[in-house]
Amino acid sequence: AQSVTQPDIHITVSEGASLELRCNYSYGATPYLFWYVQSPGQGLQLLLKYFSGDTLVQGIKGFEAEFKRSQSSFNLRKPSVHWSDAAEYFCAVGALNYQLIWGAGTKLIIKP
Amino acid sequence: EAGVAQSPRYKIIEKRQSVAFWCNPISGHATLYWYQQILGQGPKLLIQFQNNGVVDDSQLPKDRFSAERLKGVDSTLKIQPAKLEDSAVYLCASSSGQGAVYGYTFGSGTRLTVV
Numbered sequence: 001a002q003s004v005t006q007p008d009i010h011i012t013v014s015e016g017a018s019l020e021l022r023c024n025y026s027y028g029a030t031p032y033l034f035w036y037v038q039s040p041g042q043g044l045q046l047l048l049k050y051f052s053g054d055t056l057v058q059g060i061k062g063f064e065a066e067f068k069r070s071q072s073s074f075n076l077r078k079p080s081v082h083w084s085d086a087a088e089y090f091c092a093v094g095a096l097n098y099q100l101i102w103g104a105g106t107k108l109i110i111k112p
Numbered sequence: 113e114a115g116v117a118q119s120p121r122y123k124i125i126e127k128r129q130s131v132a133f134w135c136n137p138i139s140g141h142a143t144l145y146w147y148q149q150i151l152g153q154g155p156k157l158l159i160q161f162q163n164n165g166v167v168d169d170s171q172l173p174k175d176r177f178s179a180e181r182l183k184g185v186d187s188t189l190k191i192q193p194a195k196l197e198d199s200a201v202y203l204c205a206s207s208s209g210q211g212a213v214y215g216y217t218f219g220s221g222t223r224l225t226v227v
Binding site: 034036041042043044045046049090094097098099100102103104105 | 116118143145152153154155157160162167168203205207215216217218219220221223
């Protein structure tokens with residue numbers, strides 16, 4: 001069955017430290033992969049997407065993600081987090097019926 | 113380009129009352145989605161429209177929820193009667209029809225509280 005797993009419900013990182021949010025997927029075909037961010041009280045904003053080509057994808061706000069087919073992973077990274085990065089992050093896989101299969105989300109907490 | 117517009121932003125109703133949400137997608141986007149997001153969870157697809165036709169409403173509780181997309185543009189989602197467990201954020205999203213490839217654009221959502 002198609003699914004997306006985000007193993008970490010919460011992650012706490014000090015401001016200025018590096019960040020990696022994990023995402024694993026189960027999908028039969030070549031996946032289209034997405035990371036979205038949701039700030040408190042806001043809708044979901046697309047951070048970055050992968051559907052072909054270079055497996056290291058650059059996104060907005062200094063985020064990047066790496067697609068590793070052998071590990072069925074699409075982890076999100078940022079070299080130095082800012083307090084404004086505190087939000088919830090969702091990984092998703094695009095299905096052939098134009099729908100997205102969503103992970104449960106990881107809440108990022110920034111320590112000053 | 114203008115984003116996906118949703119209204120109202122917040123709504124508080126009593127259980128058994130009815131409520132309606134409105135969504136105006138990005139101009140030219142053929143595909144429109146309504147999602148329900150309960151606090152602490154990922155979005156759950158309620159209904160997907162392609163132009164003004166329903167593509168998937170398998171997770172829509174049809175005994176109380178209804179949605180329409182007249183003329184393939186704006187959409188409304190209605191709940192009647194509301195239950196306490198309907199308290200959630202209702203998100204509208206649109207895509208150009210290749211959403212699985214390019215992603216969606218989401219509105220800011222309507223936060224519904226049922227008391």
